[in-house]
Amino acid sequence: MNLNRHTIVTCALTILDTYGLPDVTMRRIASALSVQPSALYWHFASKQELLAAVAEEILHDLPRLSSGESTRLRLWAARLHGVLLRHRDGAEVVWSVLALTPWEEGIGLTIEQRLAESGLTASLAHSAAQGLLNLVLGQALSADQRRQAQLLNVTTLTDADDPATTLDDTVAIFVAGIDQARSC
Amino acid sequence: MNLNRHTIVTCALTILDTYGLPDVTMRRIASALSVQPSALYWHFASKQELLAAVAEEILHDLPRLSSGESTRLRLWAARLHGVLLRHRDGAEVVWSVLALTPWEEGIGLTIEQRLAESGLTASLAHSAAQGLLNLVLGQALSADQRRQAQLLNVTTLTDADDPATTLDDTVAIFVAGIDQARSC
């Protein structure tokens, strides 16, 4: 009783971190809040809408990439990566929500604008922004999946790969490629 | 009756292409084959195992990146992208399966080997291979998601973005970055 959107989102995040995305179900959230599943539907029209709010919460600490910061792309990418890895399955949640968000309203747009400022053609800026975003999300998703595989020790992994290092390596490569394109 | 693994996989692929991944359920496949759901479990231990076979089928047409082909990375990436987009939700299926595959047995390893041959350090070759794979998978996943959004016309998209063009743009950037790293 006395529910509100924020309480529900917080509860969902707790379940996410503790048990993972497959366990984030409407019934599970409801039961954790000692409420009927149908009660959630007064506050959210669907599970998708609830997950969108969860994704927003995950991205809340992420600073905007403001004007003139095209040189800090690597830093910003690392921060996005860090924010995603702070929650279990964070990358998957954000990705599933970003999929339904028009590009114009997503975080990719600010990257595109910085790249356009820094002298890329509009078309290349768009492609590069999309690529960089997918690269960071993809690395985070892979890291999450490895984390899960290790929990179930399905795999005997030889690598003690640090996700943050690998992320920075790949982003550095991509940014070097962008700089190359700029000078042509 | 008279089921076998191949028949089941083919049926699953048909449902995938026609209705999308959410509709690929054990019960749905069984009913399409006029069989009880439990019958599938004689041939596959779980849905995961079935999906792994589906992913293998999707990747079947993909040529291996053989020795000395590091210069054809762009071409190979385009082929992988193409294979993924040939089936609805293809990228998602392959990604979910690749997540459970040890790196040593996945398609990423061959990329890593080519890059190592071409003069990258072992560590960088590993990162770059992972990044390139995630980039291609990520672009394919995004393209799939846009395709779906357009089917439900959730979004009024301004872009007539060609996925293949964008893919090649981003891969070209990444490969340029790799070449840069090689010459240092």
Place this chain on the structure above:
DNA sequence: ACCTGAACACCGTTCAAGT
């Protein structure tokens, strides 16, 4: 060896009805 039938423990969502 290969499949049926029935069950178990779940899902998301809807909707009349209560307070």
Place this chain on the structure above:
DNA sequence: ACCTGAACACCGTTCAAGT
């Protein structure tokens, strides 16, 4: 305005039993 209770149409998986 906000929540309960009950239902609907689904899931993946197991397992005794049939042939």
